[in-house]
Amino acid sequence: MEEAEMDAAWQAAQRRRKLRGWLLPSAGAGALLFLWWAVVAYFHVRPFIAPSPEVVAITLYQKFGMLMDNLAPTAIEAIGGFIIGNLLGIGIATIFVHCRTMEQAFFPVAVFINSIPIVAKAPILVLMLGNGLAPKIAISAVICFFPTLVNMARGLEAVSPQAMELMHVLSGSRWEIFWKLRLPTSLPFLFSALKVATSTAVVGAIVGEWIGSQEGIGALIIQATYNFDSALLYAVVLCGSAFSVAFFMAVRLLERLVIRWEAPGG
């Protein structure tokens, strides 16, 4: 009897906590939206400086087809760059872990290339790869590559010494040590890099489109800015962010499906 009561109380507390988890952020966002609307209305902010939220919403609704047509190439570039850049990062990290000479020879080069700002790398890649999707994918890949390389290399090295000794006692080959020990150990490190890479991949694609493109989120941002079409600009930015968030959530979902062994909170 008492136990049932405690159980019910505990479940009610859980429900309240869950509700708060939704309610508070929604209330916060709503309050900021209202503030935005009030400021624009009260100070009579002119539309080309900042649009009011309802104008953005209307633009989003009316131009939804056009926005989606422009989101598609950006999404392809971002996802393509994400896949290529991360695969390269994972592959080269694997080589580095198994061959110190390669690491010592090429890691400083990777650090140097990474230190060039993306807006400076972008024109170089556009010159090399022309004007299609390729340079945008390349820029996106370059921007994803480095954090994944560093994190993956760290993850592959994060094996406990005793686990390595265990593999030695079992006469495990390098290949077996890689597949059975290093790779699974590195996955949490890899996924934290991948989650960061989702948003940087989108940034890369957009920056690539700024340099020279007729379509895509980046091109639309430039267009809307030159035309003082602030409502369209905000709507485009919202679309881009929504895609970034969806991309992030997809990778996080994948992470939860793959890494099931971590203790809650551990």
Place this chain on the structure above:
Amino acid sequence: MGGDLALDCRDVTVRFMSERRAVTALERVSLALEPGDFVTLLGPSGCGKSTLLRVIADIIAPTTGSVKVFGEAPSGARQRREIGFVFQDASLLPWRNVLDNVRLPLEVGGRRGSVPVSPEALLDMVGLAGWEKSYPHELSGGMRQRVAIARALLGGPRILLMDEPFGALDEITRDRLNEELLRIWRETGTTIVFVTHSIYEAAFLARKVLVLAPRPGRVRELVTVDLPEPRGLAVRETPEFVRLAAHLRRVLEGL
């Protein structure tokens, strides 16, 4: 090779370079064990007991001296899976469930054959029947060590090396696991080399206690344990045990 010793260490010396000076971890340590023996290596930290265990397991090569495990070099014994090793932390792979952790030795080192005792039967032997599908983070420290013991026993090793396996456990759990280890030892007949810094654990488990001194790690005395077998925890209250523990303490302190 029938008359071979299970373990024959002769004048094993291990030196390694650290920072700018050479450290002698072990100096001329000798130890001979008959098959089925149970020896504990007892000493304070820095006495090289873990190093000796790693020399036997072919993880560290001795600087000088020779080691034979059932008449052959440690590397051969390791490759033929005659050595089982239990580490201080259980070293389970967190992404594998209990059964798959025990099965790991079947998947590496080019072993895909049959084993004398199935992983399920070994889990039953260490008292973990029914836990096959659990993951390491769902187990207590003592249960994790039981899994590690089952894993080390897979393939029927002729010598089991244990590096302070119960050192991180609470005393009650440690006592229970000590008793169970003796039962497993009797059931499997394997030779066990067990590292500990607990006098009581060393005396309770072993037929022989090798007492080591630190810096450099060297043998103080090989003490033969004359307690009745099979032993239960109650043996620790007998005058013989108390005398033995007192003797071990004196040897440890070099008196």
